[in-house]
Amino acid sequence: MTTDAYFAELTDALRAAGVPEEQIARTTDELRGHLAETGTSPEEEFGPAEGFAARLGGLAPAPGEPDGAAERWTWTADLFNDRRMLDVHGAQGWEVEGLDPLGRFVCRRAPGVALAWEYRREVITGRRRARVLDELTPEGWELCGEWLVYGYFKRPRAATAGPAGAVEAPQAAPHRWLFLSRRGKAALAVWFALVGGAVTACFMGVLGTGGLATAVALISMFSALLTSHLESAKGRVEQSRRSGS
Missing domain, CATH: 1.10.287 (Helix Hairpins)
Known part of the structure; x- marks a missing residue:
């Protein structure tokens, strides 16, 4: 199967699962970029398109109910501990939508098979902002929040880990909201x-x-x-x- 045929099948399967078109386009672009870097075929890297689509079916709730089924959770950490906790929670499928005025991470997680996320923090003051965005955007990183001089970036782990980027049995949302080092x-x-x-x-x-x-x-x-x-x-x-x- 050619790469185009694989992604056509993947797109059809995700669309049938109710994943919004914008999310499908962004995900397939990121996956194509990953294949371009590795030089592997999509079936070798991700497995059969239909099975991979099933693992990615939790990318987003179905249209018409964007918030009804999704889990919501807000938490915060100090600057010594934020990156470690972002790694921990991202591995459990929590996607940072933004930072609130208090500097807390506002997260959501789709029901079913969630997608793991990876994060990074960069200083983005002054001229450095444009340079950082130019370097990270082609690698699939998306700015998801800003606090003081820092910018927080996210990307789905499937872009680098393939099928391992799906969280098949996510843990329950933590009761804690404050994580201090x-x-x-x-x-x-x-x-x-x-x-x-x-x-x-x-x-x-x-x-x-x-x-x-x-x-x-x-x-x-x-x-x-x-x-x-x-x-x-x-x-x-x-x-x-x-x-x-």
């Missing part, structure tokens, strides 16, 4: 201690104008140190990636 918990504890101490002292009249200014300065200094530490950690990670590539 040890460093995140420590930073948060120090922050609350500083703010709480300053507010308490202010209300008790212990601090005068100069004392309150000192407390504010300490809080600002801690914020600057925390930001510097985050950027330093990010730099070490990026340097490690470049060294390993």
